[in-house]
Amino acid sequence: MAPETGASRQERQTDRRNAITEAVMTAGSIRITELAERFEISTMTVHRDLDELESRGLLRKNRGVATALSTVLVESSDVYRASRELPAKRALAAAALDFIEPGQAIMLDDSTTTLHLVPHLHEKRPLTVITNTLTVMNELRSVTGITLLGLGGQYYNWCSAYMGRITTAAIAGLRADVLVMSTSAITDGVAFHQTMETVDVKRAMFDAASKRILLADHTKFDKRALHAMQPLADFDAVIVDAATDKRHVADLRQSGVNVVIAPRSRAAG
Known part of the structure; x- marks a missing residue:
């Protein structure tokens, strides 16, 4: 053996x-x-x-x-989130790959949904990847053709990520071509998160990117979180999985949101 x-x-x-x-x-x-x-x-x-x-x-x-x-912190933990809605997250990540082109600088948040994009990034090399997430850094640190920019700051073990004023200050000095991020909850067409530290970092990333892509599986429409981050209409595209209620999709599109539905077939990849 x-x-x-x-x-x-x-x-x-x-x-x-x-x-x-x-x-x-x-x-x-x-x-x-x-x-x-x-x-x-x-x-x-x-x-x-x-x-x-x-x-x-x-x-x-x-x-x-x-x-x-x-507590709502349980659902914020990366250990808890990593095992949830895996087929949907894989489908969302595969669809997000279509928005990335070789030579770009892309920014990735601390979401476990975005993490499913990481194994596919070699298909788009060369790339510069900017992230505050230790898990992503470990996955990409030795990948040829990818320049890795790790954002430091105060480390939060529950999400395996760096956050705080040092992190947001570093983000403010950068400009990315594309941001790919997820959200904890969607309420009234707005992305919400449970902690203010999370919102501060994601908002800084949003402001530093030319194109912003939000990944949201169908369960996010049934959840609630405390802090508003950004209206979905402000994103260049919101990618949802095929199990998302058609009513939610229709409401978003009526509000001017560019909704992309990830094909079910991609979830098996």
Whole structure:
């Protein structure tokens, strides 16, 4: 049997932590010993996983019990978001690739939807990629033909991204050809996010890009978040998946939004 690589170990760890998150959120609370038995791992490994998940605001660990947090921060965590609506996110990312041309400088936000665009960027090389997301930086740091500009600042573990005044100041000094971003929620034709730090960075990216592309799967129309970021009509294109309610699509188009529906067939890629 071939030895397990660091990448495969990391993937297995990520999958396990996603599964633990699901188990705790489904049960509300669950004993750590039960998690160890269910996933056939040591209690020490469970504690390490729970410590990481707790640091990302997904749950709380206390007296041998893991408890889910009933807060909107749970849905903001990249660990939670990464496993949601995968076919739709892949379809949206594939459709977004049509808006990118070789030689451009593109800006990517911290969304897990945009992350699905990253493996396809080699098709558009040469590119300059600007991002505040550590996950994207790690994916692209050794890709030939891609110049990577990493935006620093205060690191937020729950979203694996840099945000704050240092980040927005760095963005203000740049100009990108295309911004590809997603949103937490859509209400009354406006993109919303749960934290002001997130809004500040995305708004700075929006202002620094010539063309702005928003990716929004159908679930975003059923969610609510606290802070308004930008009206959808201000984006050059809003890409939605084929499962989006036709009523939402019609309302957006009536409001002057350029809506692009990602083909279902692309979701399988």
